[in-house]
Amino acid sequence: MNIFADIRTLVLENLAAMTGEGALPEGLDFSAVAVEPPRDAGHGDMATNAAMVLAKPARMAPRAIAEALAPRLTADPRVETAEVAGPGFLNLRLAPDVWGSLVQHILGQSADYGRSNLGAGQSVNVEFVSANPTGPMHVGHVRGAVFGDALASLLAFAGYAVTREYYINDGGAQVDVLARSVYERYREAHGLSPEIAEGLYPGDYLVPVGEALKEKYGDSLLDKGEQYWLADVREFATEAMMAMIRADLAQLGVKMDVYSSEKALYGTGKIEEAIDELRSKGLIYEGLLEPPKGKVPDDWEPREQTLFRSTAHGDDVDRPVMKSDGSWTYFAPDIAYHWDKVRRGFDQLIDVLGADHGGYAKRIKAVVSALSDGRVPLDVKLIQLVKLMKNGEPFKMSKRAGTFVTLRDVVEQAGADVTRFVMLTRKNDAPLEFDFARILEQSKDNPVFYVQYAHARIRSVLRKSLEAGLHLTDVPLIEDEAEVKLAKRLAEWPRLVEIAARGHEPHRIAFYLYDLASDFHALWNRGNDQPELRFLQEGDPARSAAKIALPRAVSVVISAGLGILGVTPAEEMR
RNA sequence: AGCUCCGUAGCUCAGGGGAUAGAGCGACCGCCUCCUAAGCGGUAGGUCGCAGGUUCGAAUCCUGCCGGGGCUGCCA
Missing domain, CATH: 1.10.730.10 (Isoleucyl-tRNA Synthetase; Domain 1)
Structure with missing residues (x-):
């Protein structure tokens, strides 16, 4: 029961009746007619702009329409008064017993009150978090996780069939770095001193992974070349990281329906398939990219690359899918992944990304538009940064300084409920201040x-x-x-x-x-x-x-x- | 330089075509013999960044400018 929708229906019925009686011209578009709560409660319980919206197309004075509509509305038992006001608003006051029936209705519906059929069962895929499997989740990820999860729940409540999905970036160079970092911890577990070279992940969280690796492989990987162990260690380490991330998410109360792997796209022909699909639409070509506008990198050299004509679907420049050495760019598996989502038949896609990935929104939209022939809408929600605060002072987060704030730290201190709610008290595109001191306070500040x-x-x-x-x-x-x-x-x-x-x-x-x-x-x-x-x-x-x-x-x-x-x-x- | 997000009360932010622009914090004044005062009521505080445009009507939509964040070829 949505009283606003019900009364709007009443308004529309009467407008239609007025048309039938010749009181309004034929063929008017009623879609802009709204029934909303007035800003000022003194104006009544709800107001409709019908007269103002229709005045021009009907070539009638707004007040004339409103005055003709008013008595028709008050004929309904739910509407007590209908007064023309201001520039042509029709202010409605509802019968007092409407509120009583509403409460009865709510108690009857219980948890289903407010559930909507807006989605009409359409399927939506919400991809969120998708943190690299190279370490624990930190505060920066928390906001995206909470946002995506709440959005998914909201859409489900509004009648959509929702899939929560996590895309594991386990195919790129960063998982090799992870493997090398874990290998050093593995050596450490054998009593050797680890060599955490520049560029490796220094975090302590890899120590137990190194120990577990020793459990599994004993000393069989020691003193062997990288080509011997890299693939195994990479898989072992990635799985360990994903187990950690799943546990972190569980602590926040987030449960994914699907985990998709980037690595699983390589070597299976799926990337090739996706690129071929684009090629068949004439959107793949060999060419040179213009240097970026503004500051041109010193070492810029024009090189021929395989490019995706994303400009045909709203992007600003075409994007490389293949490096000059013939290997895929990171973008290629992304194309394949979104092709996969389109082929799984979702009616809508949503990608929740950090604001620092904002530059990718257009090209991914171009991909989905191209691969679905414009059929599947993709909404990219960018999540602004979280500014960590303590007593109103900025709280710097740095891996090196050891003040690396993990999701676990936050949830253990503040609790999942507080963390989730606070993260949702801002629009996704506004920066958020997360003040530990204030959040722990159990007061009206919170x-x-x-x-x-x-x-x-x-x-x-x-x-x-x-x-x-x-x-x-x-x-x-x-x-x-x-x-x-x-x-x-x-x-x-x-x-x-x-x-x-x-x-x-x-x-x-x-x-x-x-x-x-x-x-x-x-x-x-x-x-x-x-x-x-x-x-x-x-x-x-x-x-x-x-x-x-x-x-x-x-x-x-x-x-x-x-x-x-x-x-x-x-x-x-x- | 381009793309993108933001600019609303002293501070943090809602509102995103409709009437006299809202909340919290901070300030000030009140309210507990009472279902939990972790609460409530009130006062003060505004050129909705600036300038044009569209519209019957703009904080809201469009354009330009100013200011701030983010991003910007073969990393993910």
Whole structure:
């Protein structure tokens, strides 16, 4: 039940009827007609812009349309008043019992309230994290992980069939570096002093991997040339890293549906296939690239390369898929990977990338556009950097200085719930300050506690009411304006879900929950001044039961919203 | 130089064609014999970076400029 959508339908029906009666010209486009909550609550419960939008195409005065529409709307039992206001708004005030039925509906629907059929079962692939398997996940990855996971949950709630996917970059030079680094730790495990050359990964997290390697291979790899052990060590080390990353993700509460391997694309003809597919569309050619604009590298030499004509699909320059020595660039397996996703039949693709990869968005979009003949939309969500702070001071993160902050550090200090919620209190394209001191504080500075506190208060009331043997009812008693305001907020939930899902913006859920909690706390405090508004009414079980229905509906929505964000709704605050 | 994101209250940020632009923090004034004050109410605080354009209507869309972050051939 989405009241805004329902009333919009009512408006559209009446506009159609007016057309039928000749009160409006034929063939008008009603798609811009909106029914929305007004900015100012004094204007009513919802407003429609129908008259203003239609005035010009209908060649009529907005007020004339609005005045003709108003009595038709008030004929519906749900609409109490419809007033023309401002430049032509039609402000609607709904019948008071609408809010009561809404609460009943929410309690009946429970966790399904707000679930939408927006996606209509379309399949969406959300690729996120995709951190290189060369070390533990650090804070920079956390935001992308949380964002991708919450977006996936949001889309599922909005009726999409969602696949969460991680692309393992295990095919490039960096996994060779990993293997060499682990090999040194393997030597160390044998009592030899490791030679961590410049360019190798120095982190301690590889020490146990070296030991495990010794467990498996004994001393059989010692004093052997790289060609002898590189492939085995690489596979061993990559698997160890992926096990670590999976554990990190699990700690954050992220579970992937599919792990795709870059390495698995090599030597199987899949890259060749993908490139051939592009070639068959006339998008592959041998050519020279212009030097980059602006600062030209000193050692620039024009070289003939195999290029992808990405400019035919919106990119700024064509991109090399093959190096001048004939080997693939990193871009080639990316093409094959996205070709694979297209062929698996997804209706939509989403790539969640760090903002530092922003330069790749256009070429990947070009790939998907070319390989799907423009059929499959790809949305690239860029995640801005996380600025680590401590007491308002920037907190530098450096591998060398040993202040390398891992996902594990963050989750162990702040907890998964706090980490997830805070990471979602910014738009993905805005930088985020993550202040350890502030986040550990259990106060109003911390939005997670604010929302959870509201939920905990409701659960507390509910526990008390059950102890008192109350017979709950789904029929609420809504008297006060603070209660009406809260109910209206609940009415916005389905609409908000659709807006957030449409825009791929899970942060809207977090902000909504904050507002909902705020309305709830306001009502709660009103009970301090006006005891008759308290949920639990001494000696009046029937009234108590009716008063509790509204907060129960609030807890249903908070719980659903937090569920989308992957945050546990607290039963109590300790 | 190009591409891209950002510029809204002292600070951190929502809003992203509609009416008088919002929240939190900070400041100031109030509210606990009470379902958890981890809360609530109020006051003060704004040329929505600048200039044009589109529109009945622009913080929102377009163009240009200014300022800041990120990226910018054969690394991933």
